[in-house]
Structure formats: structure tokens, C-alpha cells
Amino acid sequence: MTPILQQFLSEARDLLQSISEQLLKLEKTPGDAELMSHLFRSVHTLKGNSGLFDFPEMSRVLHAAEDLMSVVRDGQLGFSQRLADRLLDAMDFVALLLDEIQAGAAGGAAHSQSSVRLADSLRGLIVVAGAAADDSLEPQSTGSRMAAVALPLDVVPEHLRATWRAAALSAEPLHWILYAPASDCFFKGEDPLHQARQTPGIVWQRVSGPGVWPPLAELDPYQCVLRFDLVSTASRAALDEHFRYVPEQVTLVPLTLAQLDPSAGVAAPTSDVSDVAPVDGLSASYLNAILAAQVTALDLPDSVEWLPGRLRAVASTLAACYRSRRREDVLPSLDAALALALSQNRAHPLQEWIEVQGDQFAPTANAAQAVVDPSATATPGSVNSSDAPQARGVEDAAPATTVLKVDQEKIDRLMSLIGEMVVAKNGLPFLAARAETVYGVRELSREIKTQYAVINRIAEEMQDAIMQVRMMPVSSVFQRFPRLVRDISRRLGKEVLLTLEGEETEADKNIIEALAEPLIHIVRNSLDHGIETPDVRRAAGKPVEGRLTIRASQDSGRVLIDISDDGKGIDPAVIKRKAYEKGIIDESMLERISDQEAVNLVFAAGFSTAATVSDLSGRGVGMDVVRNAVERVNGTVTLASETGLGTNLRLSLPLSMAVTNVMVIESNHQIFGVPMDMVLETVRIPRAAIRSIKNRQTIVLRNRVLPLRSLNELLAGDLPQVSNELDEMATLVVQIHGESLGIVVDDFREVVDIILKPMGGILNAVPGYSGSALLGDGSVLMVLNPKELVTWQ
């Protein structure tokens, strides 16, 4: 992996993304000339870049795509959905190749069949203006291409042909290679004679020219008119690899017994001569005759000494038959049947095996499949939701500014360092205090404080600057949605118009990445359960096309993402009933609960109301998972819905995760941190005001009942909380899922900014703590997660 290859991969993925977006846009506005031109340029650039490296499979497909786009751009061919589909297929294939290159696998030659097929499918669309597009130019396997080829076997000496017949019988690879170099190949630096000579496994060769050579005076030696015929015993894969750069000039014909020995009396019936026959090997009727003979042999009495020999002979005959039909997949079960028959010393297992296989030798297209590269399942339509966004240092919105692509590791290192700097600088005020109180040097204390102010300002600015570097626009998450919505809506038979707003809104990279999965899930839910099919919508008087809007905005230090659809909404009655059935709520709640609260029940774990679980959602990976993912980054998610009109989900996320503001509190001679954005207020309540209701302690605060919990008790300690000299209890009022709760501690301390480090390893599973942080004096602060603490009980 060289730096230039790394750069190529990064740029190639960007280009693929941009090509994909442009294709989707062009589908909606096919007449947009500028878009078309832009698309052409992207494909052209990608093709050019790939030419720097040794990726002929990729370049071939991209070249075909470029030719196609050129014709479309010049107006000779209209842009159609079929064209878009094929181009998307081709781009998916290129993405697959990029992944392989990234992973270090160099086996591109295995994909040479797919690349030729895809290139052909693209070129097949290029039609002279006026003629109808030829549907039959669908991807052809090279098998069908050679259907019409008659091999000139009679020029081969008989003794060689005999050796080849023997090889064909034992199903060893044997190929006739027709190599017809392009007439201008010399100018591309090719030497076909050298290429031919270097072919592995040659057992016979021939070079021929045109039937009649021009007179010497008129001969142009630099026009290649040669044709090469070769026979090789090398494997198909080795031959593919050798001719990797010129697959369109080469036709590989596997040599079959029928071709080598036409006198074998197999009158190939015309029904067999489909595009499949030359590839299949022996014709169906011949093989069926052999099969019948084996069955007859097995029917003979078992009680002879030579039964094992008979069984083995039958098995090897069957194996040869299936191998000639490229059905190597049955061989293991045949071996097993033979072993069983030998151990039991009777023919029955083999007879059974033949019956189970059925009459395999009908002239079907089965064998042709084997010729087509099985790895050509770089198929479209599968939605790659597991694609994580590539690490982007700085996303450029304004084309005028210069942009650096930076390794994520470098940024993370910077962040770590600045985090340490922030903590380290916080040690200075302590020093100043000690200088004054312990050493009595007031002047020094003041100077330290002055210097601290300078360092503090610089460090905070540096931290702010670095956090800005990590800011990414949400477009990096949004960009996958047009394709996702297109594929899913087509699969479900619904029509959906997707609108994205506020894509340039920025948030910290971690937040953006944490958003991806919840958003995908929400969008899928919307498409699956929210938006109705066109018929239902028409009947309801709605426009046939459903609307899905995803909007991002910033508001007072938080990023807001709104996902709204105009589908059928969430029916509170249905939800209530389902929740009751699943035991999530009891009868009294069923009565009391408001519609808004009912709708929010979808966040309860294990909830799913879809009558039929579609393959997309409703499998119990529900909204609770979404909410957990969002809350893990200190975000919140709220849901609002109106039956029949639509649903709106709002995600609210902090702008950055780096620095957390916490209040330090003391309890049981230990200090803890509580994130300030969970704290509603701090209050000291007189012990006398505490009431006990049903074993729970509460007070009345501003005319509302506030339940109280003791922190010691929550942390599973037994000691009662300590009050201050006025017999007041220090209480933190926090908000958990919309409800207020008072946590009683011993005392409040200061509010500090810390770099919160989540717990690592096995401590991660311990509920109740968000993480830990280093304080200025070097001590460790455990930061509580009040929500987990309370709900864990």
C-alpha cells in the first residue's frame, strides 16, 4: 500500500459517491445538461486515475461507462432508468474492487469475466440514434459467444488429438484459445507473438495470417493481421490471468470429447445445440445412455466376489459424467455413497444416490451457469447500510478554499494532547493557592495566577480550534439516504420524495458517526410502517408520492435532526393495546395514559406492532435501540405523531463530546461528578420538610411533589446522608425522562470542565457511571450517570 495508492482509493470512493448522487439526481431531471456533463467528468476522472495502476478489470468497466456517458451527453441516447441501473451496477462492481484492493487482495483476474460482462452490458446500450435499444444485448457469458465457433481440429496431428481425447476423458483442463489481437495493438505496445509464446501450458500452436497477403510494396507491417490458435492444458484461472489485459480479443473454448472425436457416433440433436452445447461436454442423450447402463449394472445380483470392483467402476463412470457437465458439486456425495456401498457390500446406496439425483442430463441451461463467474454477484439493490463514512478530515463546502485530507489518527492525537493540556493547566490555581496558604508567598501566588490566565486563554482557544477541526457536516451521514430511500421504496412498491435540509450543519465527528445507525433505522421505519402504498394514499386523498423530510439545524449548543413523514402516523390506541398485551403497562395505566404518552411507548424495549414483520424493521430492533444509541452520546429523541397525517422524530444532540461540564459533589467522604446538563437545580432542603409516602421520601418543591433518593443508597451503601450545620440536606434536582427527581448528597463542591473518558474494559458494563476524569490535582473523579443509577434499581 503506497501513499499514491491510498490517495487513489480515497479519491475513488469520493468520486463513486458523487457519481451515485448525480445518477440519482439525473433520474429525476434527465434533461439537465450540466448535471450530465458533471457526471461524465466524474466517470472520466475515475477512469483516468485507475489507469495509473494495474487494475484492468476496473479500467475496462469505467471505459465502457465513459463511452456510454459520452454518447448520452452528446444527446445521441436518452437517459433512462435502465441506463441508471446498469451504471449503478457497474459502480457497485468498482466499489467491490476498491474494497478488495484496500484489503490487499490482488486477485483481480477472478473478476475479469464480470468486468467483461458489465462492460458489454454498458456498451450494449450504446445504439446508433434511431434504432431501438437491443434488449438481447444482455450480459453474455463467453460460453454463448463461442456457440458459433467451429474449431479447425483437423489441422492438428492425430497423435496429439489422441492425447487430448485421453485428457478430456479424465476431465483435465484443456482449452483451445483463439487469440485475435486488435489491428492497432502494436501502437498500444503489445506484442501478440510474445503474449502467445508466454501462455502457460501450450501443447500446440498455430499462427495464421489473412487468407491472402498484400504485395510487399503495399504491406503495412504495423497493422496486426495475425491470428493465433493455441491449445493449452493450463487451468481456466491461469489463462484468465494471462490474458487479463485483452479478454475481449481472446476466446477460450474448453475442448470437449464431442469436438475431439466427432466420429464417436454422437449425432448431437439440434435441440442440444443451444448456446450451451459446446460448453456442456457430452450431449444429454449420450450421458443418459451411460447412466442407464450404470443403473442396469447396479441391478445385477450383489452376491458376487467382484462387487466392490463393479461399484467402483460405476462410481468412477458417474463421476466422469457429472464432471463433463461441470457438476463437480455432486462428487462429494457420490464419494460418500460409494463408501457406504462398499462398507455395506451392496449396491443399494449407489442406486439410491442415482435416484436422488434424478435425471440430471436433460439439455438445460444449468451448465452454462457454471461458466459465468460466480463472483459476479457484485449485485445491486443490496443496501450497504453497514458502510461507515470514510474518515474525512475536513469536508469542503466552499470550493474556493483549499482542503486537506487528514488522517483521523492525527486529529485524535491532537485531541488527546489538548485534553491533557486542559487538565494540566487546571493544576496552576491549586499551586497558586498553596503558594499563598502554605508558603505564605502572596506575590508569587499573584504572579502564578496572572500567568495562568494567559495559558488558560491560549489553551481554551486551542481546544476550541481542534474541536472545530473535528466538526463535520451532517451531509456525510445524509448522503447515503437518497440511494437508500430509492432502493427501499422500490422494493416496497411505494413512492417517496426525499427532501434533505441543512446538510451543511456541523457537529463533532463522534456525534455524526453515532447518528448514522439510528437515522437509518428511523428512515426504514418511516418507509416501512409510516408511508402508505400509493393506493392507500390515493384513497385517503393524499398525494400518491409520500414525503420524507430530514432536516438538520443548530440551536443553543445542540444539533437538532428532524425526521418527518406524511404517512399514516402512529395510532395511540393501537400502541396502548399492544403495550398492554405485552405487559409493558397495566390496566390502570391503559386508562390514564395520554395520547402523547401512548405514542412514546414505542420506545419501550421489545416493542413491535407490525402484523407481518417485514424484512426491514419490526423485528424487535426497535425504537428503544435508537433511543439508547442517541442517549449514549448525551442526546435525546422525542416523537410526535398525528394519526393519518404523519410522524415527526426529533433528535437533539450536543455539538461536541469532548469537554463535559460537571458538578463535583461529596457523599460518604468520596467525591463524584454529575454532568451539569442533567442538573436542573441545586437546593438545600430542611430535614423537617421531608415527608415519607409509602416508604419513599419526598418533599414539596414549588408546589410539586419531588421524590427523593439518597445517593448512598443508590450506590448500595448503608450510611445515611449527612446534613449541614443548619440541618439541611444538599439535594441535586435532576431530570430523567421528563420527570424530576431529587438526589440527596452530603455536599456540593465546585463546577469544573473535564475531559470525560468512558470506562474501559469490564468496567464498561457497570451501570451508574458515565466514566472518569482526571482532576487538576491528579486525583480521579468518577462521573455518575444518574439515569442509569436510578433505573438500575
Add this chain to the structure above:
Amino acid sequence: MAVTYKGNVATFADAVGVEESEAFLAWLHKHPKPKLDLAACTHIHAAQLQVLMAARLPIAKWPHDAALTAWLKSALTRDREDK
């Protein structure tokens, strides 16, 4: 230069490249019945082969390299048979 010319004899040595075909063709015009010595030759470019095939010239000395000889014979002798 892998092809050297002396009188009526053209000697091919080592690997004959693509750029020599044109010169050879020109030389052939002036020497329509040349003697061709390929004994020391290890490879000829396809362009060169085309000239040899088109000119239908007899080879005085075939290459020591047996593989190359096999290729050349398949190209040159067959062509002459077609005549």
C-alpha cells in the same frame, strides 16, 4: 540493432523489436531474394513475423531456440503450403 545486413544476408540476433520491421521491409525491396540467418535469434516481434509471412521467404538458418522455431514453422511453412 538486432538485424544486421551484409550483402545479401540478413542476420537476426537476440530479440528483434517492432521498430526494425520497417527497415527490414525497405531492405527487402532492394534484395528480393535474400538469405535469412535466424540462428542466433531468440524472439521476433509480431510485426516482423508479419513481414516474413507476407514475403514468403525461405529461411536459410532456423533459430537454435527450438520453441521459437516451432512457432515460426507453424506460421511460415503453413503459409507457403497455402500457396
